[in-house]
Each structure stands twice: as structure tokens, then as C-alpha cells.
Amino acid sequence: MLASMAADDIPSTVDAIRSSSAALTTALVPRNQxxxxxxxxxxxxxxxxxxxxxxxxxxxxxxxxxxxxxxxxxxxxxxxxxxxxxxxxxxxxxxxxxxxxxxxxxxxxxxxxxxxxxxxxxxxxxxxxxxxxxxxxxxLGEDEAEVENGTDDDPLAHIDMKEVRIDIMRASGAGGQHVNRTESAVRMTHLPTGIVVSMQDSRSQHKNKASALAILKAKVAEKRRKEREEEALSMRRGAVKVGxxxxxxxxxxxxxxxxxxxxxxxxxxxxxxxxxxxxxxxxMIEGVREWDKQRSVEVMLAMQEIEDEKKKKEGR
Known part of the structure; x- marks a missing residue:
């Protein structure tokens, strides 16, 4: 009798565990800024x-x-x-x-x-x-661009402006009378990484610069973060290169x-x-999002293992 009752509870228990696991994974992975x-x-x-x-x-x-x-x-x-x-x-x-x-x-x-x-x-x-x-x-909206979306709070987003080439040009494409008449379009190139961001959403060169810089910082931070994650995963998996x-x-x-x-x-x-x-x-995108969440959890575990190993060595 007890075995039969337990068997009946297995499907609902498995579903509850999966649901809790998914909720925990979502809670652990930080939301993109x-x-x-x-x-x-x-x-x-x-x-x-x-x-x-x-x-x-x-x-x-x-x-x-x-x-x-x-x-x-x-x-x-x-x-x-x-x-x-x-x-x-x-x-x-x-x-x-x-x-x-x-x-x-x-x-x-x-x-x-x-x-x-x-x-x-x-x-x-x-x-x-x-x-x-x-x-x-x-x-980015104009207000968000002005404050650079808080990217300066992320040390990985730090950029030396001496390493950024800024090109000013005339806007192209749809956009009204200002197109090809005012030099408001901005292209920023981060020389060390080769990352390029172009912006011509606004008629204001100043606002386009602010938006481009905000995105450039975010993309540089993302590249640096991915490199650090790949290194951590490689060490955890004992592989030379992941993926x-x-x-x-x-x-x-x-x-x-x-x-x-x-x-x-x-x-x-x-x-x-x-x-x-x-x-x-x-x-298919939702499937990639789930893959990304699982990978992010693995990255956090890998980085925690690296940090624990560092503490052990420092304690010796």
C-alpha cells in the first residue's frame, strides 16, 4: 500500500523538483543590465x-x-x-x-x-x-545614455578613452531632412578589442556620442566577461578551449x-x-536562453572553485 502511494507521488514530486530547480537557476543568474x-x-x-x-x-x-x-x-x-x-x-x-x-x-x-x-x-x-x-x-533613451546606464559601476566596463577612436560623419538612411546634412552620426572603435559601435539615432551629436559610449562600454565588458568565463570553465573542465x-x-x-x-x-x-x-x-531562442542560464550557473561554480583554491593557497 505504502509503495503504491509513494509511486503515485513520484510524478508530482519530480515536477516540483524540476520547477524548484528552474526557479533557483533563474534566481542565481543575474539579469542583463x-x-x-x-x-x-x-x-x-x-x-x-x-x-x-x-x-x-x-x-x-x-x-x-x-x-x-x-x-x-x-x-x-x-x-x-x-x-x-x-x-x-x-x-x-x-x-x-x-x-x-x-x-x-x-x-x-x-x-x-x-x-x-x-x-x-x-x-x-x-x-x-x-x-x-x-x-x-x-x-538607449536620451536620459539613460547621459548617465551611461551605470556601466561605470562595472570594473570590466572601464575604458581608457585614449584607446577609443571617434569618427564623426553624416547620418545615412531614413531619418528626415537632417540626413546627409548634419554630421551627427558617431562611430566609436575600441582599439584593443576592435569593437565598433555606430550610432545615428539622434540629431544631436552629443547624444549619439553618449549612447555609443554606453553601448561600447557594455560590449567591452561583455567581451571581457566572456573571456574570463571561458578561462574559468577551461580550468574546471581541464580543457584547453571550451566550445x-x-x-x-x-x-x-x-x-x-x-x-x-x-x-x-x-x-x-x-x-x-x-x-x-x-x-x-x-x-529556439528560448532554448538558447535556458542553455545560457545553465552555462551561467556553471561559470559561477567554476569561479567559486577558483576563488576557494586561491584562498587555500594563501592559507598555506
């Missing part, structure tokens, strides 16, 4: 020539359709066609997403997206590999196999046409 913000998504071709610009255009269509399905308010800041493809390719697409907390979801899309397919111009039926780069930035080959290419779109695979969570979709219409993208 820009999580509540709207976002800006930039898509540009990588390797692969004209085919890369065609894939960039495909990603642009995928994201705009996805935003429409989510009923998010968006504005196309810049869209430049590629002349060599008859206008079917895209050399740059920049979209502003006004929906709050869109950055928290979309930030996991940043990275290199790889496509494997037979181009229309391929006469021998060979599969080509091309890439496109997606960058997602938080869209070799996965850190740059985050997702592969394989047309010949009708499959999309995310290299972080390991999840795949076997409906590539539907995925490119925005179906299943949110679910």
Missing part, C-alpha cells in the same frame, strides 16, 4: 560574396516576419540592396524594435549565422557555405537537409521554410 530595453538589430553579409548578401536578405525577411508575428513595433533605419544581385541581396539592414524587453530576447541572436545551400547560380549542383553577421544592441568552433558560428541553416541547428543549445528545427517565416524562432 539592458534586459528591459528596446533593441536595434543589425544584419550584414559575411563570407560568401553575393550569396552572403542573398542570405542576409533572407535573415532580414525572417526577422521582420517574426516581429510582425510578435506584433512588435519596428522601424527600418537602414536597408541597402546589393547591386550585383539585381537588388535581391542586402548589404546592410538595420531595424529598430521599439518594444520594451525585446533586447532580452533578441540579444541571443548576436553572432555569425551560417547557411549551406546550392546557390541559384551554381551550375554543378554544389553546396556552398556563406555567412551573415547579426548584431543586437540595446536601444571550439561554436563561439563564432551560432546557428546553421542547412537547406539541403531542411534543418536549422543552433550550436549552443543543440536544438534543431526540421522545417526550414517555416523557420524562415518566423515560425519556431522564438522557441
Amino acid at each position: 539592458f534586459a528591459a530595453y528596446p533593441s536595434i538589430i543589425e544584419i550584414r553579409p559575411g563570407t560568401g560574396g553575393s550569396e552572403a548578401t542573398l542570405f542576409t536578405n533572407d535573415l532580414y525577411k525572417m526577422y521582420t516576419t517574426f516581429f510582425s508575428l510578435q506584433r512588435w513595433q519596428t522601424t527600418v533605419i537602414s536597408y541597402q540592396t546589393h547591386a550585383e544581385t539585381g537588388g535581391e541581396g542586402c548589404s546592410e539592414a538595420v531595424i529598430s524594435v521599439a518594444t520594451p524587453e525585446s533586447y532580452d530576447l533578441l540579444r541571443h541572436e548576436s553572432g555569425v549565422h551560417r547557411v549551406q545551400r546550392v546557390p541559384a547560380t551554381e551550375t554543378k549542383g554544389r553546396t556552398h557555405t556563406s555567412t551573415a553577421t547579426v548584431m543586437v544592441l540595446p536601444k 571550439a568552433g561554436r563561439s563564432d558560428k551560432i546557428r546553421t541553416y542547412n537547406y539541403t537537409q531542411n534543418r536549422v541547428t543552433d550550436h549552443r543549445s543543440g536544438e534543431s528545427s526540421h522545417d526550414l521554410p517555416g523557420f524562415m517565416k518566423g515560425n519556431g524562432l522564438k522557441e
Whole structure:
């Protein structure tokens, strides 16, 4: 009798443990400092020539359709066609997403997206590999930009301004009469890391500088944090490098196999046409978010082990 009652309680107990574990993981992982913000998504071709610009255009269509399905308010800041493809390719697409907390979801899309397919111009039926780069930035309001979003509180965000090159230029793309008439657009390059941030949201050069600097600090801090985390994980796992080959290419779109695979969570979709219409993208991103939470917990454990080991050595 008791065994039967215990067996009946097992499913609900397992569910409760899983729920508690998920809640604990969420509580342990700090929320991204820009999580509540709207976002800006930039898509540009990588390797692969004209085919890369065609894939960039495909990603642009995928994201705009996805935003429409989510009923998010968006504005196309810049869209430049590629002349060599008859206008079917895209050399740059920049979209502003006004929906709050869109950055928290979309930030996991940043990275290199790889496509494997037979181009229309391929006469021998060979599969080509091309890439496109997606960058997602938080869209800062004027007040937040002025105070730099508190990034100075993070020691990893410290930047020596002597190591930052600032270029001032005329704004381009949609934006009204001020476009190409006033030099308000700002591009900042952090020379030691090569990180580049461009900003032309405001007509004010001063406000664009403040926004660009806030984002630059956040991106430098993120890069330094990732490097420190990778080092900690390597020491914990006893490996030379963690995730070799996965850190740059985050997702592969394989047309010949009708499959999309995310290299972080390991999840795949076997409906590539539907995925490119925005179906299943949110679910895949959610899977990456869960992977990221688990990885963050592992990083915290690794860094705690390193700290404990340091204390032991100091105590000897």
C-alpha cells in the first residue's frame, strides 16, 4: 500500500523538483543590465560574396516576419540592396524594435549565422557555405545614455578613452531632412578589442556620442566577461578551449537537409521554410536562453572553485 502511494507521488514530486530547480537557476543568474530595453538589430553579409548578401536578405525577411508575428513595433533605419544581385541581396539592414524587453530576447541572436545551400547560380549542383553577421544592441533613451546606464559601476566596463577612436560623419538612411546634412552620426572603435559601435539615432551629436559610449562600454565588458568565463570553465573542465568552433558560428541553416541547428543549445528545427517565416524562432531562442542560464550557473561554480583554491593557497 505504502509503495503504491509513494509511486503515485513520484510524478508530482519530480515536477516540483524540476520547477524548484528552474526557479533557483533563474534566481542565481543575474539579469542583463539592458534586459528591459528596446533593441536595434543589425544584419550584414559575411563570407560568401553575393550569396552572403542573398542570405542576409533572407535573415532580414525572417526577422521582420517574426516581429510582425510578435506584433512588435519596428522601424527600418537602414536597408541597402546589393547591386550585383539585381537588388535581391542586402548589404546592410538595420531595424529598430521599439518594444520594451525585446533586447532580452533578441540579444541571443548576436553572432555569425551560417547557411549551406546550392546557390541559384551554381551550375554543378554544389553546396556552398556563406555567412551573415547579426548584431543586437540595446536601444538607449536620451536620459539613460547621459548617465551611461551605470556601466561605470562595472570594473570590466572601464575604458581608457585614449584607446577609443571617434569618427564623426553624416547620418545615412531614413531619418528626415537632417540626413546627409548634419554630421551627427558617431562611430566609436575600441582599439584593443576592435569593437565598433555606430550610432545615428539622434540629431544631436552629443547624444549619439553618449549612447555609443554606453553601448561600447557594455560590449567591452561583455567581451571581457566572456573571456574570463571561458578561462574559468577551461580550468574546471581541464580543457584547453571550451566550445571550439561554436563561439563564432551560432546557428546553421542547412537547406539541403531542411534543418536549422543552433550550436549552443543543440536544438534543431526540421522545417526550414517555416523557420524562415518566423515560425519556431522564438522557441529556439528560448532554448538558447535556458542553455545560457545553465552555462551561467556553471561559470559561477567554476569561479567559486577558483576563488576557494586561491584562498587555500594563501592559507598555506
